Amino acid sequence: xxxxxxxxxxxxxxxxxxxxxxxxxxxxxxxxxxxxxxxxxxxxxxxxxxxxxxxxxxxxxxxxxxxxxxxxxxxxxxxxxxxxxxxxxxxxxxxxxxxxxxxxxxxxxxxxxxxxxxxxxxxxxxxxxxxxxxxxxxxxxxxxxxxxxxxxxxxxxxxxxxxxxx
Amino acid sequence: xxxxxxxxxxxxxxxxxxxxxxxxxxxxxxxxxxxxxxxxxxxxxxxxxxxxxxxxxxxxxxxxxxxxxxxxxxxxxxxxxxxxxxxxxxxxxxxxxxxxxxxxxxxxxxxxxxxxxxxxxxxxxxxxxxxxxxxxxxxxxxxxxxxxxxxxxxxxxxxxxxxxxxxxxxxxxxxxxxxxxxxxxxxxxxxxxxxxxxxxxxxxxxxxxxxxxxxxxxxxxxxxxxxxxxxxxxxxxxxxxxxxxxxxxxxxxxxxxxxxxxxxxxxxxxxxxxxxxxxxxxxxxxxxxxxxxxxxxxxxxxxxxxxxxxxxxxxxxxxxxxxxxxxxxxxxxxxxxxxxxxxxxxxxxxxxxxxxxxxxxxxxxxxxxxxxxxxxxxxxxxxxxxxxxxxxxxxxxxxxxxxxxxxxxxxxxxxxxxxxxxxxxxxxxxxxxxxxxxxxxxxxxxxxxxxxxxxxxxxxxxxxxxxxxxxxxxxxxxxxxxxxxxxxxxxxxxxxxxxxxxxxxxxxxxxxxxxxxxxxxxxxxxxxxxxxxxxxxxxxxxxxxxxxxxxxxxxxxxxxxxxxxxxxxxxxxxxxxxxxxxxxxxxxxxxxxxxxxxxxxxxxxxxxxxxxxxxxxxxxxxxxxxxxxxxxxxxxxxxxxxxxxxxxxxxxxxxxxxxxxxxxxxxxxxxxxxxxxxxxxxxxxxxxxxxxxxxxxxxxxxxxxxxxxxxxxxxxxxxxxxxxxxxxxxxxxxxxxxxxxxxxxxxxxxxxxxxxxxxxxxxxxxxxxxxxxxxxxxxxxxxx
Numbered sequence: 024x025x026x027x028x029x030x031x032x033x034x035x036x037x038x039x040x041x042x043x044x045x046x047x048x049x050x051x052x053x054x055x056x057x058x059x060x061x062x063x064x065x066x067x068x069x070x071x072x073x074x075x076x077x078x079x080x081x082x083x084x085x086x087x088x089x090x091x092x093x094x095x096x097x098x099x100x101x102x103x104x105x106x107x108x109x110x111x112x113x114x115x116x117x118x119x120x121x122x123x124x125x126x127x128x129x130x131x132x133x134x135x136x137x138x139x140x141x142x143x144x145x146x147x148x149x150x151x152x153x154x155x156x157x158x159x160x161x162x163x164x165x166x167x168x169x170x171x172x173x174x175x176x177x178x179x180x181x182x183x184x185x186x187x188x189x
Numbered sequence: 190x191x192x193x194x195x196x197x198x199x200x201x202x203x204x205x206x207x208x209x210x211x212x213x214x215x216x217x218x219x220x221x222x223x224x225x226x227x228x229x230x231x232x233x234x235x236x237x238x239x240x241x242x243x244x245x246x247x248x249x250x251x252x253x254x255x256x257x258x259x260x261x262x263x264x265x266x267x268x269x270x271x272x273x274x275x276x277x278x279x280x281x282x283x284x285x286x287x288x289x290x291x292x293x294x295x296x297x298x299x300x301x302x303x304x305x306x307x308x309x310x311x312x313x314x315x316x317x318x319x320x321x322x323x324x325x326x327x328x329x330x331x332x333x334x335x336x337x338x339x340x341x342x343x344x345x346x347x348x349x350x351x352x353x354x355x356x357x358x359x360x361x362x363x364x365x366x367x368x369x370x371x372x373x374x375x376x377x378x379x380x381x382x383x384x385x386x387x388x389x390x391x392x393x394x395x396x397x398x399x400x401x402x403x404x405x406x407x408x409x410x411x412x413x414x415x416x417x418x419x420x421x422x423x424x425x426x427x428x429x430x431x432x433x434x435x436x437x438x439x440x441x442x443x444x445x446x447x448x449x450x451x452x453x454x455x456x457x458x459x460x461x462x463x464x465x466x467x468x469x470x471x472x473x474x475x476x477x478x479x480x481x482x483x484x485x486x487x488x489x490x491x492x493x494x495x496x497x498x499x500x501x502x503x504x505x506x507x508x509x510x511x512x513x514x515x516x517x518x519x520x521x522x523x524x525x526x527x528x529x530x531x532x533x534x535x536x537x538x539x540x541x542x543x544x545x546x547x548x549x550x551x552x553x554x555x556x557x558x559x560x561x562x563x564x565x566x567x568x569x570x571x572x573x574x575x576x577x578x579x580x581x582x583x584x585x586x587x588x589x590x591x592x593x594x595x596x597x598x599x600x601x602x603x604x605x606x607x608x609x610x611x612x613x614x615x616x617x618x619x620x621x622x623x624x625x626x627x628x629x630x631x632x633x634x635x636x637x638x639x640x641x642x643x644x645x646x647x648x649x650x651x652x653x654x655x656x657x658x659x660x661x662x663x664x665x666x667x668x669x670x671x672x673x674x675x676x677x678x679x680x681x682x683x684x685x686x687x688x689x690x691x692x693x694x695x696x697x698x699x700x701x702x703x704x705x706x707x708x709x710x711x712x713x714x715x716x717x718x719x720x721x722x723x724x725x726x727x728x729x730x731x732x733x734x735x736x737x738x739x740x741x742x743x744x745x746x747x748x749x750x751x752x753x754x755x756x757x758x759x760x761x762x763x764x765x766x767x768x769x770x771x772x773x774x775x776x777x778x779x780x781x782x783x784x785x786x787x788x789x790x791x792x793x794x795x796x797x798x799x800x801x802x803x804x805x806x807x808x809x810x811x812x813x814x815x816x817x818x819x820x821x822x823x824x825x826x827x828x829x830x831x832x833x834x835x836x837x838x839x840x841x842x843x844x845x846x847x848x849x850x851x852x853x854x855x856x857x858x859x860x861x862x863x864x865x866x867x868x869x870x871x872x873x874x875x876x877x878x879x880x881x882x883x884x885x886x887x888x889x890x891x892x893x894x895x896x897x898x899x900x901x902x903x904x905x906x907x908x909x910x911x912x913x914x915x916x917x918x919x920x921x922x923x924x925x926x927x928x929x930x931x932x933x934x935x936x937x938x939x940x941x942x943x944x945x946x947x948x949x950x951x952x953x954x955x956x957x958x959x960x961x962x963x964x965x966x967x968x969x970x971x972x973x
Binding site for chain 2: 043045046053054057058059060061062063064065066067069070072099100101103104108110114117118119121123124125126127128129130133153154156157158160161162163164165166167168169170171172173174
């Protein structure tokens with residue numbers, strides 16, 4: 024087995040671990056670190072369920088190898104909420120809007136919206152209209168909701184804009 | 190029992206979901222999240238040919254790979270399992286049985302031919318690449334028409350001519366209807382294959398405990414009890430030693446109602462190996478082998494009076510069943526199509542015939558409203574009748590719809606219509622639409638070279654349907670149980686056989702229980718999915734039954750427990766039970782809040798010292814109720830769809846989509862809207878984007894999300910909803926709403942496309958999906 028040692032920071036905690044070089048980042052997060060909130064919906068980069076934030080920008084953890092994360096900082100859905108189970112403002116907004124149903128795509132959407140809020144907070148572009156929000160969400164597939172309530176939640180999350188520190 | 194809830198408050202409110210905190214924080218336990226130390230991982234090698242005889246399979250190299258624990262060939266697996274048989278006592282149904290892993294003939298691309306169990310999924314897939322399979326390729330059947338052709342290859346010795354089932358039924362005097370007709374209007378549709386495609390694929394984790402002989406199967410399923418029941422026979426294991434569990438299920442849409450050969454192989458492998466084996470389907474496998482739906486061809490011939498009145502209807506239906514039968518039998522689908530097709534319209538005479546045909550494709554399975562084609566063809570026919578008779582699409586429906594004033598009445602298919610408000614939803618829709626304004630706008634657009642289309646439709650949804658509806662279909666209606674326990678501290682645990690996977694039953698059932706028992710929403714927990722804990726039901730979550738059936742079961746169980754609590758409290762408070770109320774877990778005398786006793790105190794007494802409780806009272810605070818549906822009923826809705834077609838690219842843009850729906854009393858409007866909007870989105874995706882495509886040799890062409898196109902947020906329009914809540918006199922006036930959006934939206938959308946084509950003098954749609962290139966063909970921009 025071809026392995027390599029990597030040092031990654033996941034949800035604020037830095038670890039040095041040995042991984043098989045062919046292991047995907049998603050499998051590393053889910054199976055090696057037990058962070059099963061990151062879901063796998065297609066494993067070919069289309070559905071967005073595996074979205075995480077790497078160094079402040081969203082990325083698909085199914086399309087990266089764990090070794091590529093060496094030296095980088097990763098936030099997964101488990102890293103967003105407060106220590107006592109408080110919802111992050113993005114999660115709260117999506118809860119308030121009744122955004123999701125089965126929940127499988129949910130962590131990916133949460134991280135995508137978190138990325139949008141981070142980008143806006145950093146002075147980057149932010150979608151204004153509902154149509155623009157829909158475009159921004161086009162890399163995440165939800166089969167249950169028909170997206171409308173997710174867009175409602177994104178509007179609320181972008182308006183709130185606070186609590187965006189990683 | 191009188192109608193209405195004992196206490197109102199939670200029911201009808203947009204209560205935020207109990208389920209959300211788990212799913213939003215990534216804390217859910219979906220089946221791939223199950224992890225046990227030392228667990229093994231499995232992978233299936235699948236057939237690369239559509240039809241062939243396996244002449245050799247060499248697994249030696251794979252068995253020798255480090256980390257591989259076992260490789261099961263089809264023969265190995267058949268030595269420890271029974272063939273899967275879905276045969277039922279349905280006259281004329283041919284339902285061949287088949288092995289969990291193929292060992293002789295393969296009949297579709299993606300059929301399992303070997304199962305590898307290894308220390309990791311990576312190693313299992315490595316090993317799959319080392320297995321050599323040789324096939325003697327046989328000619329494939331890739332369409333219903335091809336399968337029925339003279340001299341077509343036969344898939345099964347016991348399915349002569351590839352006809353799985355054929356039937357014709359006649360209602361009323363069809364000859365007389367056509368003899369009186371001023372017009373005979375014909376229509377047809379050839380609907381393509383598409384699929385449920387939940388975001389979570391199939392999967393399971395099977396654990397065999399060698400000491401106790403217990404097999405535990407944690408699965409992504411809609412129906413734990415049926416899965417357990419069927420597994421027992423096929424893996425040859427006593428049912429009392431099998432426990433099936435579903436925790437979070439990442440969507441299903443009908444697909445996870447079926448029991449699959451992978452379930453059987455996985456549980457048999459765990460038993461054989463004496464440990465824990467996991468199988469998680471990947472997306473490629475899912476699209477190829479998880480099952481597909483909707484591939485049906487229908488022709489219609491309607492006898493119509495000059496004023497648009499429907500006199501009679503002849504329908505033929507071909508259903509492409511794929512290779513292997515699965516549950517439920519395909520006759521259920523043709524049965525629902527036949528029974529429901531007349532819809533909320535008066536139809537004096539009706540003839541329906543069908544053939545279900547075996548082909549070399551993945552199994553035809555349920556997809557959210559699996560009978561939907563009946564609404565698609567009927568609503569398209571109504572528009573064609575309108576055109577033929579020179580009346581508007583509103584007027585043709587108005588002249589044929591059954592209104593509340595006409596009810597109770599019976600459909601020609603012997604189904605009682607009572608409290609059905611399809612006509613009323615349609616009238617409201619027509620009022621909101623203003624068809625004259627739509628026509629003026631279209632004319633103005635045409636003057637600018639733009640093409641706008643408008644379509645509408647109405648329907649009834651058997652959610653749950655009536656007893657005579659299911660009798661007409663040929664499927665049992667069934668009642669629904671629930672068990673409720675008032676715990677020692679006065680809080681409540683409810684057990685339902687539902688297996689929710691997005692339908693929010695933890696929330697909606699708690700709303701109902703909270704109002705009935707006077708207990709706070711946060712003090713109620715709904716338990717589902719574990720066959721060790723939940724009462725038996727064959728269906729689980731499916732058929733949009735829960736809103737009526739699961740609701741009724743918890744309401745009746747709550748009322749019995751409430752009666753017991755009030756009886757005890759009436760002795761303690763020396764007041765008549767009729768004068769008591771329960772608010773926030775405290776029983777008190779109405780108007781005299783000082784005279785009160787907490788439910789917790791009553792519960793503590795009942796559980797710990799029942800002999801100290803008032804004599805003659807029932808101190809059992811756990812009760813199982815069964816709800817019969819009070820005769821059942823229908824949901825109904827009407828949809829309108831406005832589109833613009835880009836005549837250069839062929840793209841269809843949905844400009845506006847309007848729903849007027851009536852599912853009776855809404856338990857939680859936010860949940861209803863989520864179901865309606867999600868359902869409409871799926872119907873739109875199915876018509877415009879999604880296609881489980883095969884080539885003429887039976888090779889599968891849609892094995893990734895780059896080929897099988899799912900609707901994403903920009904493809905789905907904002908959907909406007911107006912609710913009507915017709916109140917019947919039933920205890921439970923709520924109807925299911927899970928499938929209707931997907932059933933009706935395709936009809937409204939295709940009517941809009943036909944409307945646009947008609948404006949240009951082009952032919953109507955006869956085949957789907959309406960991809961941009963297909964639309965350009967319909968417009969005559971490119972050759973077919």
